[in-house]
Each structure stands twice: as C-alpha cells, then as structure tokens.
Amino acid sequence: MRLPCPCCGWRDLREFTCIGAADYLERPTADAPPEAWDAYLHVRDNPAGPARELWYHDPCGTWLVVERDTVMHAVTGSRAVEDAQ
Amino acid sequence: MIELSASQPFAGLHLPFSHGATRLSAIVPARMTMIAPFPGKTEALVKLLGGFPAPGEVFEPHLRLVWAGREQALAFGEGLPDGLETCASLNDQSDSWAGAILEGEDAKAVLARLVAMDLRALPAPSSARTMLGHLPLLLVKESEAEFQLWTYRSMAGSLKNDLDQAMRSVAARRAVT
Numbered sequence: 628m629r630l631p632c633p634c635c636g637w638r639d640l641r642e643f644t645c646i647g648a649a650d651y652l653e654r655p656t657a658d659a660p661p662e663a664w665d666a667y668l669h670v671r672d673n674p675a676g677p678a679r680e681l682w683y684h685d686p687c688g689t690w691l692v693v694e695r696d697t698v699m700h701a702v703t704g705s706r707a708v709e710d711a712q
Numbered sequence: 713m714i715e716l717s718a719s720q721p722f723a724g725l726h727l728p729f730s731h732g733a734t735r736l737s738a739i740v741p742a743r744m745t746m747i748a749p750f751p752g753k754t755e756a757l758v759k760l761l762g763g764f765p766a767p768g769e770v771f772e773p774h775l776r777l778v779w780a781g782r783e784q785a786l787a788f789g790e791g792l793p794d795g796l797e798t799c800a801s802l803n804d805q806s807d808s809w810a811g812a813i814l815e816g817e818d819a820k821a822v823l824a825r826l827v828a829m830d831l832r833a834l835p836a837p838s839s840a841r842t843m844l845g846h847l848p849l850l851l852v853k854e855s856e857a858e859f860q861l862w863t864y865r866s867m868a869g870s871l872k873n874d875l876d877q878a879m880r881s882v883a884a885r886r887a888v889t
Binding site: 639642 | 767768781782784828829840841842843848849
C-alpha cells in the first residue's frame with residue numbers, strides 16, 4: 628500500500644503511522660457535555676466504503692487526512708491537517 | 713579536571729571502505745543548524761536567508777540549505793545572518809547527526825535494497841526524508857552516482873552495517889553477471 632504525503636509525494640506504507648478515524652480532529656469544546664466527550668473518545672463508525680482517517684508521515688512530520696475506501700483499498704486523496712482545517 | 717575530546721560519529725567503524733563499484737565514506741561534521749520558521753515569519757526569513765527550501769529542495773544562496781522535514785531546513789556551515797533568531801527557531805544539531813557519502817555507479821542499486829523510494833526519479837541536487845531499512849534517513853542526492861546519507865548519530869553503526877551488507881550483495885551479484 629502506498630499513500631500520498633502532501634510534502635513528499637507517494638510513499639510506502641512503512642513510513643506512515645495510522646492514528647485512526649479523522650474524528651479525532653473534531654475535539655469538543657471544554658464545556659461540552661460528557662456525552663460529546665464520550666463520543667469523541669470512544670464512539671466510531673465502522674464504514675464499509677469511503678473513510679476519512681488521520682495518518683502521520685513519520686519521516687517528514689506531516690499530519691494528514693487520508694481518504695480511502697475500506698472495501699476497494701483505493702486511496703483517493705490526502706491533505707495536510709493544517710490545510711484541511 | 714576531565715578532559716573531553718571530540719570523537720567522530722563513525723569512529724571505530726572502519727570508514728571509508730569499498731565493495732565493488734561503491735564506496736562509503738564519512739562526512740566530517742561541520743556546523744549544522746535546524747531552521748524552523750515561526751508562523752507568519754517566513755517572508756522575513758526569506759529576506760534574511762535569501763530563500764527557504766520547499767519540500768525536497770537543496771540550494772545555496774549563502775549557506776547550503778537542505779529541506780529536512782515539514783517547514784524545516786538544515787543549514788550547513790557557519791555564518792547565519794544576524795536577526796534570524798527573531799523569525800525562526802534555530803537549533804544547533806552539529807553533533808547529533810551522522811553523515812556518510814555513498815558513491816559509485818552502483819550507489820542507486822545499493823540504496824534500492826534499503827530505501828523504498830525511486831531514487832532514479834529524484835532530481836539532483838534534492839533531499840528527501842525517508843527510511844533506510846529501519847533507520848530514519850535524510851537523503852541528499854548530489855548526482856546520479858553520489859548520495860549523502862544522514863541519520864541520527866546514535867544509529868551510525870546500524871547505518872554502516874546495513875550499507876555494508878547491501879554493498880557486498882550488489883558487488884557479489886555484479887561479479888557473477
């Protein structure tokens with residue numbers, strides 16, 4: 628599997644660390660109810676199909692949001708978290 | 713009083729050496745400064761430095777600047793312009809890197825065994841952050857037959873061992889074909 632790093636171009640999977648669903652980027656505010664924090668920390672979809680995931684490119688230090696299809700294994704795009712937000 | 717003496721990153725590792733058509737030699741450490749621009753200060757930084765490398769770029773406005781990660785560049789040599797510390801984080805990393813030069817017509821074949829990148833497609837000069845086997849690597853392609861390989865100093869022995877083995881393998885294959 629190869630992933631596109633916005634800095635470095637297409638690189639091998641071994642250079643990346645998968646953090647999980649991109650939901651981690653939507654952190655609730657400090658005064659959000661406990662249910663929102665519970666959902667943020669623990670509740671995840673388990674999509675069969677297009678998914679947005681948070682990855683880290685270890686060598687260059689870029690956090691990226693990768694769009695890929697969990698059924699087809701097709702990687703359709705990636706953006707640096709800095710640019711995606 | 714204890715007398716401290718400087719030692720080289722590859723001390724005791726028997727560099728330089730050659731196998732077949734490739735040669736590995738150590739780079740004598742010079743001043744290396746990691747430059748990371750503060751947010752919004754890139755324009756001022758470019759004025760002082762004469763430029764700042766985009767991903768993969770290597771150039772030499774005054775000092776040699778090598779792209780070394782997201783919004784980071786390594787400057788080689790003395791004489792950073794005054795006032796630079798107001799627009800970037802400067803970090804002296806002279807003695808935290810181990811650098812070696814791999815050269816020869818088979819250099820790319822040797823690296824193909826260890827680096828998961830197509831080094832033929834890289835322009836020269838240019839730089840890439842990647843991995844050599846399991847080691848973090850800053851690779852600088854100087855020409856089609858010369859590569860600078862930088863890793864963290866504590867990993868100098870592993871860098872030498874990995875390259876030694878790959879150089880032997882490529883030379884052995886050359887000898888029978």
